[in-house]
Amino acid sequence: MKESDQIQKPREGTLSQLAALLKILAEPNRLLLLERIMAGVQCNCDLGNALSLAPNLVSHHLSVLCDSGLVDARRSEDDGRWIFYSINESKLKALNELLAGFFDVSRIQSGSTCCGKKLTGE
């Protein structure tokens, strides 16, 4: 299932999308794969060797990353057995902005409430 529309600005009350996206990223092997692909387009076998990861695991995590839209896959025109993985730059940019927008220190407001009562000093 394609879920490439996960990287969007969250609507009011629906942080589930952001959570789902973070969940995808909250995996060491996937971060390693992302890092590797950011360092240059790679094929499955190279990625597996570099990470000492079984091919099916590489395939699994790459499919998750591809579903998120963050990574693109392209079959080689030279040798159809090879598949090249690359970062979707616009999606990465959107992700960056989404995260920066949510975890923004300027959103922090002062003022306390407790049990429905507004507090001033404390």
Next chain:
Amino acid sequence: MKESDQIQKPREGTLSQLAALLKILAEPNRLLLLERIMAGVQCNCDLGNALSLAPNLVSHHLSVLCDSGLVDARRSEDDGRWIFYSINESKLKALNELLAGFFDVSRIQSGSTCCGKKLTGE
């Protein structure tokens, strides 16, 4: 000086740390709690009411957030039953920079390799 020079290549340790941190954030209720606390310091009961969440669940998720350092807890001097939760601004800033540093489009490199062979055109 290029920006990419400032971003040191993350080692496996820091990558696991990043994954662990993302895992903490990859939870809808915790994002809701964070958002709520960003909108103003809150106590457990208010947070529970606002999110329609059982008190023990609120407590659980808040403890996870507190353990991460992103949220601070302070018992009220006025009424010891109340505990106020607030965003640790410096931690949030550090988180923001960490994420911005990792998911940085300027890290994307061109050039492909496949099965150990460097590719030029393709």
Next chain:
DNA sequence: ATTATAGTTCAATGGTTGTTGAACTAATTT
């Protein structure tokens, strides 16, 4: 002291998901 309020801790449960190994498809080579 008794009751009420605020919050935590515990054990059990259920769903999700990373991992494993094997079987499978697809493209190329001999």
Next chain:
DNA sequence: AAATTAGTTCAACAACCATTGAACTATAAT
């Protein structure tokens, strides 16, 4: 055609974790 290489899909397993409900601690009000 057969064998090789590249990569995927499948079923089963194991570990993690959010949720639930109940019991528990602590502070304050009556």
